Amino acid sequence: MDYVTLSKLVEALDLEVMYSSSDIDEVKINKSDVNRPGLQLAGYFDHFAHERLQLIGNVEWYYLNSLPEDIRRERTEKMFSYPIPAVVISRGLEPFPEMIEFAKKRDVSFLRTEHSTTKFINLLINYLDYALAPEITVHGVLVEVYGMGVLLIGQSGVGKSETALELIKRGHRLVADDTVEIKRVEDDIRGTAPELIRHFMEIRGIGIVDIERLYGVSAVKNWEFIDLVIELEFWDEEKEYDRIGLDERYANILGIKVPKLVIPVRPGRNTAMIIEVATRNNRQKMLGYNAAKALDNKVKKEIKKRKREKQED
Template sequence: MDYITLNELVKALDLEIIYKSNNIDEVKINKSDVNRPGLQLAGYFDHFAHERLQLIGNVEWHYLNSLPEDIRCERIEKLFSHPIPAMVISRGLEPFPEMIEFAKEKNVSFLRTEHSTTKFINLLINHLDYVLAPEITVHGVLVEVYGMGALLIGESGVGKSETALELIKRGHRLVADDTVEIKRVEDDIRGTAPELIRHFMEIRGIGIVDIERLYGVSAVKNWEFIDLVIELEFWDEEKEYDRIGLDEEYTEILGIKVPKLVIPVRPGRNTAMIVEVATRNNRQKMLGYNAAIALDNKVKKEIEKRRRERMGN
């Protein structure tokens, strides 16, 4: 999403509406920033970030309370004369009458939260960072395996859902089936299921099943970071598959490189177990140990050892 409306933000953060502007559904918030107008209340309006939400905290409130009434009224009027999206007051503080007066005059929504200023800023920025993050939708299945997010992709009918079902039976968790919504939040990507189909899974021959009801709440998860992409494909006898793993493959999702494996599928092959091994092995690589490189080094040392023995003879 490029923006969130002010009304959507009010509902998401459970803000109290002291004054509701007549365009609250049209005001767009497109930056995950907030401004505490301390300098502005002191009379300095150069470089005023008026496009951000304005937050009055405990310090700003007590500063305003210390000002003579005429100066306070002048500063507040000048603050509201700028096209600010909304004014928020924290800690459940009581707004000054002038604030309500100018909010109504300038048609600016005035909101209140019971949270402390710091906590509200964290909640606001985290929420906006997530809502405004770049997003794509992919066809696949996302499961949490040993605490890591494995995104299963591949042709329709290759067995993605069946593999995920077997993983769930082994104690792992389903995040999304069929449709995975992926967002980039800072330097991480995380996936979730659309709200409408969350925790549901389609199994050919059975139909739609509710994983949460069948296996309990411990079998599902609302979202997970994506640590590994596994492409399932039908076994091709003509294709030479990687048998060592020295050449690592990556795929790019929303500008982030994610390790990728291609796993061939054929009858009799335990795909779920292979996915488990793949995630465990990927975790070892993240911790600095690569089995393929370790074996390659051992082989090279053995070759060098035998070469020196031959030269010594």
């Protein structure tokens, strides 16, 4: 989504509605920024970022309290004359009467939070950064294996859910089955399940199962960063699969390169165990050790050594 409605923001951050505008369900917040209108309350309205949420904190409140009533009223009225999305007052402070008066006159929502100004700004920016982040939905299964997010993709019926179920039995955790919602937050991508189907899994021949009820809360997780993509495909006898691992493959997800492996599936092959090994191996690569390159270097050194011994003979 490229915006969040004001009513959704109120619900998400548990804000007290002191006055609700008639269009609170339609007001769109599309920037993860907030403005503290200290300069505006001092009378300077050039470059007023009126398109942002306006936050009245301790400093602004005490400054207004120090002004003569007529000046405070004049500057408050001018601030509300701009098309601002809403005003939030922090620390549970009591708004001045003219604030509510002009909020009603201009039909601007007036909200209150018990949080300190700094805490509320952090909560607001973190929430909006995530809510407004680029997003895609993919068909697959997301599991946490050894603390790393592994996205399983592949054709329908290849065994993604069954493999994930075996991983859960081995002590790993389910994040999403069938539908994975992926967001890019700064330079990380993280996946989650749609709220409606969270913690549920479809197993052919059984139907829908609730993983949290079957295996406990330790078997599920609401979201996880995606560190590895594994594509499961039916074994193709005519295809030559990578047996060394020197060639690095990547999946491009929302502009982020994520290591990718293609693992062939056939009866008798323990796919869950292979994924565990792949995850551990990927962690080693992230830490700077690549087994394939290490073996390749050893082989090259051995070849050079034998060539040198031959020349000496």
